[in-house]
Amino acid sequence: MPSLKRTKLADLLKQEELLFHKNHPKSYELYQRARKSLHGGVPMLWMIRWAGSFPVFVREAKGAHFSDVDGNSYIDLCLGDSGAMTGHSPAAAVDAIKEQIEKGITLMLPYEDVLWVGEELQRRFRLPYWQFTLTATDANRFALRMARMITGRPKVLVFNYCYHGSVDETFIVLDEEGTPMSRPNNMGPQVDPRLTTKVIEFNDIAALETALSARDVAAVLAEPVMTNIGIIHPEPGYHEALRELTRKYETCLILDEAHTICAGPGGYTAQQGLQPDFVTIGKPLAGGVPAAVYGFTGEVAQAFSDRLDVDDADVGGIGGTLAGNALSVAAMKATLEHVLTDEFYSRAIALQECFTEGVESVIREFDLPWIVKRLGSRSEYWFHPTPPRNGGEAFAAIDHELDRYMHLFALNRGILMTPFHNMALISPDTTREDVDYHTKIFREAVKALFEI
Secondary structure (H helix, E strand, O other): OOOOOHHHHHHHHHHHHHHHHHHHHHHHOOOOOOOOOHHHHOOHHHHHOOOOOOOEEEEEEEOEEEEOOOEEEEEEOOHHHHOOOOOOOHHHHHHHHHHHHHHOOOOOOOOOHHHHHHHHHHHHHOEEEEEEEEOHHHHHHHHHHHHHHHHHHOOEEEEEEEEEEHHHHHOOOOOOOEEEEEEOOOOOOOOOHHEEEEOOOOOOOHHHHHOOOOOOEEEEEOOEEEEEEEOOOOOOHHHHHHHHHHOOOEEEEEEEEEEOOOOOOOHHHHOOOOOOOOEEEOOOHHHOOOOOEEEEEEHHHHHHHHHHHHHHHHHHOOOOOOOOOOOHHHHHHHHHHOOHHHHHHHHHHHHHHHHHHHHHHHHHHHHHHOOEEEEOEEEEOOOOOOOOOHHHHHOEEEEEEEHHHHHHHHHHOEEOOOOOOOEEEEEOOOOHHHHHHHHHHHHHHHHHHHHH
């Protein structure tokens, strides 16, 4: 088993940084100009975290590929961190958007298409009632408000190193001694999350029962498979225990499918026959147009309606002027009907299995203590010999320097991985040639690291 030499890694990373700068002069020029009007030189804060010393400026994207302003072409394995899981600009969504944009974009009134979307969401997720937002963050916020309202309880329960968008209550982790604390770099929290939230490790049934037994938790908010600190699967029986205990202690269960929709047409919830009180989802629902939804049971709907003052519905903290707008709804209808189909998933998942086998073949060839985790059309490689079973273990296994090297090596050779992870998302527009090219580049990156 070869050992990783940190001095060599540092030298290789410097070489890749120089190559990146050489190959992206126009992006660098635009970045310098952007710094005069955009904070950090980017339109959204996360964009400062790309592996290069400045962001790549995109010229155009289609399917599973895009090109930048310097004329470089890329295989896109990030796909907007799932927002473009459908592939960039799927034809059916584009046609629906073009048609709707001529007929009106937003009115704060319902459109007939919303009925089809609601009924299709019923079919896929087996939940009877749905509401619309623009982001999965808002879907989570609104579900939490509903859960607190119907239970009369103040607390939320989340899992260590979870991520559910910018929901304030979720920025809480466990320190090395297992004590809850505000997540490092939690920017200007409005309220100390220790006052609103309990946090435990994923896959720990005993901790789950202890946390719920006080009967002060309104809702457990969870991804059915953790994906934002690596892919962490539930252990056998965990979801059964989660559902049993939340019912025992009269706590709502909210499953966030924003990423796990990669598992199938109804996400991990439908694939595994789970029975949550709420499901939230956004990301690829409208083919890249901002759109999200949250669904809930009939029991939740009745309990909420019993407490709702209609005269104050618009100022109660749930809603949004642009939520459910005609453009988003038309894009959702087209995407659900023609893009996120059974055939879509069959092809994407088969390609992801090839991708995973390619990475694993290199790991075996070089006898590396690394692993690959997969969920549907998503996979991620870890520089660790065993699969983390919870967020704390996963966080401890992160190697930021090695992550950055692997990302930048791939980017310099025309492959975009998801930032902050070594995650690859496959769309049906990805080709077997794309997958094989990634295997080749991954092998070259590993060989450069470990060759004598």
